Amino acid sequence: MDFELDEWLEYAERVAGAFAKSFYGIDKDDIYQELAVGLITKEEVLRKNARTPAYVKRALQNVAHNYCMGERATHYFYSDQYDYTPDTVKVLVEKVLCGEPGKMSIPSDASPESQVEEGMILNAEISRALDELPESYRAILEAKYVIGEDLSTNERKTFSRAINRLVSNLNTRKKAETKEHEGPGSRKALTNAAALYNTKAVAA
Numbered sequence: 001m002d003f004e005l006d007e008w009l010e011y012a013e014r015v016a017g018a019f020a021k022s023f024y025g026i027d028k029d030d031i032y033q034e035l036a037v038g039l040i041t042k043e044e045v046l047r048k049n050a051r052t053p054a055y056v057k058r059a060l061q062n063v064a065h066n067y068c069m070g071e072r073a074t075h076y077f078y079s080d081q082y083d084y085t086p087d088t089v090k091v092l093v094e095k096v097l098c099g100e101p102g103k104m105s106i107p108s109d110a111s112p113e114s115q116v117e118e119g120m121i122l123n124a125e126i127s128r129a130l131d132e133l134p135e136s137y138r139a140i141l142e143a144k145y146v147i148g149e150d151l152s153t154n155e156r157k158t159f160s161r162a163i164n165r166l167v168s169n170l171n172t173r174k175k176a177e178t179k180e181h182e183g184p185g186s187r188k189a190l191t192n193a194a195a196l197y198n199t200k201a202v203a204a
Helices: 005-022 028-041 043-049 053-078 086-097 112-131 135-147 153-181
Strands: none
Touching (some): 005 028, 005 053, 028 053, 053 086, 086 112, 086 135, 112 135, 112 153
16 A cells, blocks of 8 residues: 555544544544644654555544543543543553653643643542552553553453442542532533543544
8 A cells, every 4th residue: 555644644634523523622633633643753654564544544543532532531530520431540540550641631721830730630549549459450450551461351350340440439539529629609610621521432
């Protein structure tokens, strides 16, 4: 396959548009930028390896999906109208264990000072939840995300139990803290960026 960058950038724009519609509140241009950077930086690799169109399409869709899930996962943390889900927790855990808390997205209308503070809070919240897990659960998460091991059938079951335990603990703590701090006039209106629907993107 002849890899034509301009043609794939056009396709990336269509993918970005499709995912922006499915993930309400995430800007199409932000998704497109993520895809375009990946295409441009890996252009030579894609040319040399002569990847099939189906492979490149699937790769772009996966990148878009992971980006949107990462954006939505962080916003779950800041709105008591949503609960953590296994998918969002997996994204957050991977970022913390791989040492990438700085890549966690913060609402775009936040001040520079609060962006730093909220990123640290989210990182600390997930780290605390990880520290409270049984050692066997923590070990399987590190094997999956840090070492990159292929898990056996039994290990995948343990991995699922670890994620479900995290989901339960995080939601329990979140509800308790929300109830503790909530009072007359304490609710804040959600920004458009924070009010994300719990939807799944449809592949373009």
